Amino acid sequence: xxxxxxxxxxxxxxxxxxxxxxxxxxxxxxxxxxxxxxxxxxxxxxxxxxxxxxxxxxxxxxxxxxxxxxxxxxxxxxxxxxxxxxxxxxxxxxxxxxxxxxxxxxxxxxxxxxxxxxxxxxxxxxxxxxxxxxxxxxxxxxxxxxxxxxxxxxxxxxxxxxxxxxxxxxxxxxxxxxxxxxxxxxxxxxxxxxxxxxx
Numbered sequence: 001x002x003x004x005x006x007x008x009x010x011x012x013x014x015x016x017x018x019x020x021x022x023x024x025x026x027x028x029x030x031x032x033x034x035x036x037x038x039x040x041x042x043x044x045x046x047x048x049x050x051x052x053x054x055x056x057x058x059x060x061x062x063x064x065x066x067x068x069x070x071x072x073x074x075x076x077x078x079x080x081x082x083x084x085x086x087x088x089x090x091x092x093x094x095x096x097x098x099x100x101x102x103x104x105x106x107x108x109x110x111x112x113x114x115x116x117x118x119x120x121x122x123x124x125x126x127x128x129x130x131x132x133x134x135x136x137x138x139x140x141x142x143x144x145x146x147x148x149x150x151x152x153x154x155x156x157x158x159x160x161x162x163x164x165x166x167x168x169x170x171x172x173x174x175x176x177x178x179x180x181x182x183x184x185x186x187x188x189x190x191x192x193x194x195x196x197x198x199x
Contacts, residue, residue, distance in 0.1 A: 001027050003171040003178035004109050004191050008083060011107055011165065011195050012036060016078035019043070019103065021065040021095070022085035026053035033058075043068045066094060072102040079105050084191075086110040087134075087145050093159070096196075100161065106196040112168070113146035116187045132173035133190050149185060149192045156196065165195040 001009075005028045012018065014036045020029050023042030032038040042060040044050050053060040061068055065085075080103030082095065087110055089095050099106040111133040121129040128138040136142070149168060156163050168189030171178025181188045 001031055001176060002174055003176060004169060004193060005031070005083060006176075007167060007169060007180075007193050008081060008107050008109065009036070012038065012079055014038070017076070018079045018081065019069075019072075019077045020081045020083070021069070021099070022082065022088075023049075023053065023060060025049045026056060026058040026060055028081065028083065029053070029058050029060075030056060065089070066091070066098060069098045069102055074101055075104055077103040079103055079107060082106070082108045084109055084111065087147060088142050089145075092145065093155075096161065097159070100196065100198050104197065105164070107193065108152075108196060109191055109193040110147050110152070112148055112189045112192050114148035114150070114186050115190055119187075131190075135173070147192075149189060152192060152194060156194070160199045162197045162199045163194055164197055167193045169193065 008028060009031055012032060016038050018032060018038050018040045020042040023029060023044050026042050029040040029042050032040055042053060042058060043063060043065050044060055045064060047062055050060050050062040080099040082099060086092055086108055117131055118129040168181040168185035169178050170181050170188055170190045
């Protein structure tokens, strides 16, 4: 399992009820079900990934994450995840608001646009950066936003969202190993992971 998903899993208490938005094939859900006895559900828009998850015995619903979450009552889940999906959603404010309505806690992770390699590419090439974490050219990317750790902190403060825990990590794209970045995270972090709750 990807290193960022391992970190997210470490935030989750045993026997919790969880919802994974943009869950892909359900790797995190499967891990939590087997290792922490969670009751887990997923929402994913990609039909092939939904089918792959269902074939593994996971309850994954195909659909848009905002539309599908509206059917849930307040505080239905202990945790709602949005893992490496924030940069692709059209209205992140609504998504995070909805996460914290239906979940007691939310966990958000995203690729950081503040890594030193990105800063140096902009400085020396004056072109839109391409990295392993953000591997697309500006014209064919599914990512419609760029986010830094500081941007996300400011967003949370503005919207009265409490940050319970924050980790900056460095791992290669989709790698199963990595490191927690404690020094100069605004230069060295490739991904940010935030545990959130309502204030």
